[in-house]
Amino acid sequence: MSYQKGSKKAWAGRIDPLGTPDTFYWHQVIELGDIDTIPASTISKQIVLLGYESDEGVKRNLGRVGAVEGPSAMRAALSKFALHHDHLAYPIHDVGNVITDQDHLESSQLQLANSIARLIGKGYHPVVMGGGHEISYGHFTGIRQAFGSEAKIGIVNFDAHFDLRAYPNGPHSGSPFRQILDESKGQGCSFHYLPVGINPAGNQKALFDVHRQAGQNYILQSELVGDLTTQKELIDTFTSEVDHVYITLDLDVMPASAAPGVSAPAAFGVTPEVIRELFLHVLDSEKVVSFDIAELSPKYDDGRTSKLAASFIYELVMKYTAS
Template identity: 40%
Template sequence: MNDLHTKPNPALWSGRSSAGQEYLHEKVRLAGPEEETGLQIDSKSFVLLGYACDEGVRRNGGRVGAAEGPDAIRRELGKMANHLPARVRLIDMGNVSCIQGDLEKSQEALSGLVRMTVEQGGIPLLLGGGHDISFAHYGGLRSALPRSRSLGIINFDAHFDLRTNHKGNHSGSPFYQIATECQKDDLAFRYLCLGIRREANPPELFRRADELGVGYLELHEFSMHRINDVSKTLGNFLNAIDKVYVTVDMDGFSSAFSPGVSAASPVGFTPEIAMTCLRQIISSGKLLGMDVAETNPKYDRDHQTAKLAAGIVHRVMHEISLL
């Protein structure tokens, strides 16, 4: 696995200096692959893992460039203020990359690192990379849980990502793949997607979502104007599961907020509704792992998308540390 897993780059973590770790670049600890077995991870640890891979995006016909997303997010995250308690650890464990287009091997490597993190008590916060990150992330979380414990998925996204993988895995197929694995293992497939754009998903995907029992809110339903209904939908979903995996696809946001993605659109949801929902999810105490996907610096504007992705990670860490 070590040929795929590269150690973190200290040059990515820079910013203002302070006398008391007032910025995250001063708080973070860097841990390379050679330290995996001896790394001290516990329930007070947030573990950053990058998925430097956009092979799935290429296979899905999207704009490549998301492989550079993890490092772009780190550059912005390091500049942000640190309000984490001293007892809380922030650990950067580097990137899993994709070599010679072997997407499946990269997913396997990432899944193993996620499982190790969870088994040691840490909270994995993954930085993508294509949305095929979800198949790997979910697999690692699921394998770390007892079979008796249910694991739900909440996806903030314009797309269902329920396309078939009959011609190979890709960024549009992760949740179809998860559904297939759940069926094989006789486990319930619990999936809620928030922000679906009807014009971005053909009828086939709506039919598949209904067949698989997927819950979803379309974009016109997913706004602060309807926050009471959104909160009720979220609450009902969370009440029915033991743990939850959350993934935020940056292309779900309007390109006014998130232009640097593989499939940008001026029509999308706002950071406000996403942050409000994340707060509710975190308050449930059920969050097991979270990622941000599809940040593509090649098409970003003033690092806006990377800053938003970093801001989401920042908010999640700080909200959890208040529990």
């Protein structure tokens, strides 16, 4: 594993000739730094961007590789977004990437965990750009380090898959929540997990059994059409029972027509508009402490998926900086 601090090379785009703040784009105002030297946050819900460059979990899970380029693609898309928040009052920091070298997945997950714990400890709200969904084990571990084993940390996973698969030969992109479940049992910690958008065709019956035995609820892909009152009530019940919420978005929860550049493209899926509505609803809980996006594979993308991923980061920032 290795670490690379934030770089201006990752942020580029057009510059309006007027050059006034009301013509700025994100690439013009991003604050670059590194985890060691970034100062403690002085405001509530201050966003910090961190990349997780990893394909090893997808490779081990026999998926199509390419997610290692996800952070770069998300930064490129964000660069061109028009600025609509007060960047002086709410600066956005980019502290670079945690990188999985060769097949050293476990050590990069540990480094990601330590990075997340340090950023939360400094008062930041991390937004992590993946990378395969193995991102979630390291990310959650860091949140638990930051808040302590007694804290009830709820995971809301927008995903077509449970990612509760066994890992006899080592962790992979399909095992992060099984790892968290197993460690929670072993350490006597509570486990709170709500997957949203589950597609039965992509999950073995055994995975439904694992989830059921853990005493957890889920929302099926087929239930995310029409009126969403019942689903929102289930989310509200879930968030009310935990101290903090961690959101993870696997882009394959949406159909390939909207998100073609993912590790496991879906014929059917939940529309981006519905995912956006529920994502914002979870944020309304005021308990979200961290967020990540997984499985963007730019080599299979035409720009749609990277823009979609970046748009969720944009929505989060706009939500937190609204006056």
